[in-house]
Amino acid sequence: MNRQKIAILTDSCADVPAHMAKTEPIFIVPLKITYSEGSYSDGVDITARQVYQRLPAEIPKTSLPDGATITQALQQIKDEGYEKVLAIIFSSGLSGTYQMVELIGEEFPGLQVAAFDTKSGSLGTGATVLQAAEYLRQGKTWEELLSLIPRLIKNTTVFFSVDTLEYLQKGGRIGRITWVAGTMLNIKPILTFAPSGELTSIAKVRGRKASIERLCDLVYEKYTPGSRVNIMTAHGDAPQDGELVKKVLLSRIPAFVHHYESEIDCTLGVYVGPHLLGAGIQILEEDM
Template sequence: MNQQKIALLTDSCADIPQADIRKYGIFVVPLKLIFSDGEYADGVDISAVEVYRRLKKEIPKTTLPDGGQVSDTLERIRQAGYTKVLAINFSSGLSGTHNLIRLIGEQTVGLEIAAFDTLSGSLGTGMTVLQAARWIEEGWTWPELLRAIPPLMRATHVFFCVDTLEYLQKGGRVGKITAVAGTMLQIKPILSFAPDGELISVAKIRGRKAAVDQMVRMATALVPRGARFNLAVAHGDAPEELKVIRSLAQKSLPDFENFMEGEIDCTLGAYVGPHLLGVGVQLLTDAVLSKKGE
């Protein structure tokens, strides 16, 4: 029960299933995509499926949420009777969304707002928001939440397999990712987030199936025996392959406490292109769960 009236605010890159957004009353501000025929709000005016279809002809520009919409959302939160806001957002290494929400939050009267830069995206952000929602429901206090979220973010790890780096290269989002040669050899890059929140290549595997297997092995290796953890998988324009990675992940890591299954948002989909698969683990370590920081 949310007796402290703490609201959760995130952005459309968190890839949280709609059922969970409704269950926990999470507020979501959409990033924007700009195509030649106009501007669209991520997940509101355009779906990820439509973005993938359009990518064959045009790669859109992406931009921050509308500042007015962020202010309006915070006002809705205040009018709903909340007094505090946990804003947990997309990596500052790829977007200025976190900084925008932080700055607008600082100027908002009547709300105490704590903004967190996950230095991650999709599964990483979504798992963190949902774990915070569970804690709020369990009655964790504001100081306890503020203490627990930073180590929770550090204990969250995600991996993504993409078919090609073509879209990241065309969109200027390659960052720390090294070029992958050998398209004819079916080399598939596995991506993650660097400590500064930029995308980084962590493996190059020959063949899609082998890359998916390796991704699950990498996630599994991060979970010590007997550890408490959350598990997540996601896809972008690959619903059938999602079943495969879900089965592999749950077989390799059957003792998860919570499971999230997401669909990659329009913004990240525009960055990386279609046929993306992802897996994430979030360790619920003593450092995370010790409310008093003991």
């Protein structure tokens, strides 16, 4: 435990690798994945890969953690001797998880909880969580952390390449004509998080190879040579393409503080479909 007794709380949409969560003071509350036969806890009794593999047969519903799950996580944090909590949570533009955590945290006895809406998800939220853990190892004070986390969120940008338009059409996010035409032209939209925290299309390219190049171009455009950055790559049940994204991006930005990689959570997968690719950058300015 760090001397200031500070823990980090996040949700399963952060895609924090399990081995890293076990070695850091990171606690994860799972979102709910509901099928016709019952509900599962994301990352607990169902994996992202299992959800991706079941998508052709059934698109599940996703929902935020219930209050009891959040309360249980906070109680565990308190029982383990922590006194303060940095709650770094999935975008409020796509989920009510942040509002729920903030509300319960304000009333939870014996813990000081500071909740942050990352306005991001997947590798964007995860990188913020892991950099916060790095700050804890460096001995940053609670007051410093309360100032640093919003700056991290502001300086974190992620992009996702969608492999198929089918699930956007099934979810009512694009029309049938757009779906048919886009599929015939092999269109691959690239999404990012808008300032509101909602996903928005930023580019459209034809073909998987071109989408990977454009994905990495968009990240590189955010990079200033010589700056201190974290780089993020991820995939949704597409490991070979995920490795290609990693190879291309790291060849363009060879100097970085950390490279975080993970599998994209099934919450985003349900929204846009399988074989999603992600890449992002986090600019570190704490010593500027």
